[in-house]
Amino acid sequence: MVTDPNKATRKPRADSLRNRERLLAAAAEIFRAGGPEASLEAVARRAEVGIGTLYRHFPTREALFEAVYRREVEQLAELAEALAGSEPPFRALRLWLHAGVRLTATKRGMLTALKLAIDKSSEIYAFSSAQLTRAIDLLLRRASAAGEVRGDVEPEDVLQALVGLSLMGRQEDWETNVIRLVDIFVDGLRAPVPLPPDALAG
Amino acid sequence: MVTDPNKATRKPRADSLRNRERLLAAAAEIFRAGGPEASLEAVARRAEVGIGTLYRHFPTREALFEAVYRREVEQLAELAEALAGSEPPFRALRLWLHAGVRLTATKRGMLTALKLAIDKSSEIYAFSSAQLTRAIDLLLRRASAAGEVRGDVEPEDVLQALVGLSLMGRQEDWETNVIRLVDIFVDGLRAPVPLPPDALAG
DNA sequence: CAATTATACGGAGGCACCCTCCGTTTTCAA
DNA sequence: TTGAAAACGGAGGGTGCCTCCGTATAATTG
Incomplete structure (x- = not known):
C-alpha cells in the first residue's frame, strides 16, 4: 500500500x-x-x-479514430512541406489539394470520420484540423506572397472546401470529378478582385 | 376470392x-x-x-426520408424558376445557391439525408438529384448563354459542390462562411479560360 | 524463485435499436 | 349484417453499445 x-x-x-x-x-x-x-x-x-x-x-469511438488516423493526417501534412520545397507556389497548392482528394479515395472513411468528429467536436478534429490547416497555411501564404492568389482567404476555408467537395463524390468517375471541382475552386482563389462590384448588385 | x-x-x-x-x-x-x-x-x-x-x-429508413423531404426539395426547385424569371443570369445562379445553403441551415439533416441516400443509392437521391439538377441546369444554361460562365460545367458538378460545401460548416459563423466558399466557387465558374497554360505546368 | 500487488483481461448483463412475422382488429362493400 | 381484405400492434430474435467486476497475469519485491 x-x-x-x-x-x-x-x-x-x-x-x-x-x-x-x-x-x-x-x-x-x-x-x-x-x-x-x-x-x-x-x-x-x-x-x-x-x-x-x-x-x-x-x-470512445472517437478515441479509436484518433489513434488510427493520426498517422495518415501527419503524412498529408508532411507532404505540404515537401511540395513547398519543390514546386512553384500555385502549383504546390493545387497538387497538395489533389493529394488530399486522393487520400480520401484510398482511405475511404477518413474524411467521413472527420465529419463525424466535427459533429461531436472531438479530439481528432482538433488535431487533424491543426495539422492540415498548418499545411494549407504554408502553401497559401507562399502563393499569396507570390501574388498568385487572393490574400483574403483563410486556410480553414480551403480545408473546409477540400473536405466538403471530397466527401460527396459517388459515381464511377468519382476522383476525376472531385479534382475538377477542386480545380474550379482553386481558380476562384486566383484573381485578387474577381467580381466587378455591379456583378453582385445586378 | x-x-x-x-x-x-x-x-x-x-x-x-x-x-x-x-x-x-x-x-x-x-x-x-x-x-x-x-x-x-x-x-x-x-x-x-x-x-x-x-x-x-x-x-426502409430511406423511404421515410423520401416522403418527408420531397416537398422541401420541390420548393427549392421552384425557386430556380422564380429567380430565372426575375433576376439577371449570373446573379440568379448565385442567389439560388445561397438559398440552397440557407435551406441547409434551416432544415438541418436534409443534406445529411442526401449524403446518406447517396451511400445507399436510394430513391430520394434520384428524385432530389433530378429536381435540383434541373433547377441548376436552368440557371446555368441561362448564365452560359449570356456569356457569364464557362460552358464546360455540368449542373451535377454544381450540385455536388453546393452539397459538399454546405455539409461541412460547424462554427458559429457557419452560414456566412459557407456562402463565402460558394461565392469563391462561383467566381471559379466565371472566366471561360481561367488559367494560362503555364500556370499549371509551373 | 516465490510472494505480493498493481494492472489488465474478458464477457455477462442491462438497455436500445433493428426488422420480421403473424394473430387480432378494423374497415369496406356486398 | 357479415365476411373477407387490409391494416394494426407488438412480441421475438438478432445485433450493438457500454459498464462492472471477478479472475488472471505481468512486474516487482524479498
Whole structure:
C-alpha cells in the first residue's frame, strides 16, 4: 500500500501494449471496410480481445479514430512541406489539394470520420484540423506572397472546401470529378478582385 | 376470392391514410431534431402507432426520408424558376445557391439525408438529384448563354459542390462562411479560360 | 524463485435499436 | 349484417453499445 509519488509508475504491462497494437490494426481494417459506424464489437472480435479491453484502451469511438488516423493526417501534412520545397507556389497548392482528394479515395472513411468528429467536436478534429490547416497555411501564404492568389482567404476555408467537395463524390468517375471541382475552386482563389462590384448588385 | 382485375382496387382504408400522415409528421420532427440516424422506434412512438405499422408504410429508413423531404426539395426547385424569371443570369445562379445553403441551415439533416441516400443509392437521391439538377441546369444554361460562365460545367458538378460545401460548416459563423466558399466557387465558374497554360505546368 | 500487488483481461448483463412475422382488429362493400 | 381484405400492434430474435467486476497475469519485491 505504498503510494510513493516518486517511484510511482512501473513498466507498462506487455499484454497491454500488445493488445493496444492488435486493436489498432483491427480497427484500421474494420473502419476501412465498414466506415466509421462499423461495430466496435467486430473490432474487438477481429483483434481477438474482449470488448472490455477495447473500451479500456479507447473509451470512445472517437478515441479509436484518433489513434488510427493520426498517422495518415501527419503524412498529408508532411507532404505540404515537401511540395513547398519543390514546386512553384500555385502549383504546390493545387497538387497538395489533389493529394488530399486522393487520400480520401484510398482511405475511404477518413474524411467521413472527420465529419463525424466535427459533429461531436472531438479530439481528432482538433488535431487533424491543426495539422492540415498548418499545411494549407504554408502553401497559401507562399502563393499569396507570390501574388498568385487572393490574400483574403483563410486556410480553414480551403480545408473546409477540400473536405466538403471530397466527401460527396459517388459515381464511377468519382476522383476525376472531385479534382475538377477542386480545380474550379482553386481558380476562384486566383484573381485578387474577381467580381466587378455591379456583378453582385445586378 | 374474386380476383377480378377490373374492379380490383377498393378504397384505401381511412386508418391507413391517417397513420401515414401521423408517421410523416412524427418523422419530420424526429429527424429534424435527431438527424438522419434517429431511432425509427422513436418515430413510431411519437406517432402513437406500432413499429410494424411504420415498417409497412415505409419499408426502409430511406423511404421515410423520401416522403418527408420531397416537398422541401420541390420548393427549392421552384425557386430556380422564380429567380430565372426575375433576376439577371449570373446573379440568379448565385442567389439560388445561397438559398440552397440557407435551406441547409434551416432544415438541418436534409443534406445529411442526401449524403446518406447517396451511400445507399436510394430513391430520394434520384428524385432530389433530378429536381435540383434541373433547377441548376436552368440557371446555368441561362448564365452560359449570356456569356457569364464557362460552358464546360455540368449542373451535377454544381450540385455536388453546393452539397459538399454546405455539409461541412460547424462554427458559429457557419452560414456566412459557407456562402463565402460558394461565392469563391462561383467566381471559379466565371472566366471561360481561367488559367494560362503555364500556370499549371509551373 | 516465490510472494505480493498493481494492472489488465474478458464477457455477462442491462438497455436500445433493428426488422420480421403473424394473430387480432378494423374497415369496406356486398 | 357479415365476411373477407387490409391494416394494426407488438412480441421475438438478432445485433450493438457500454459498464462492472471477478479472475488472471505481468512486474516487482524479498
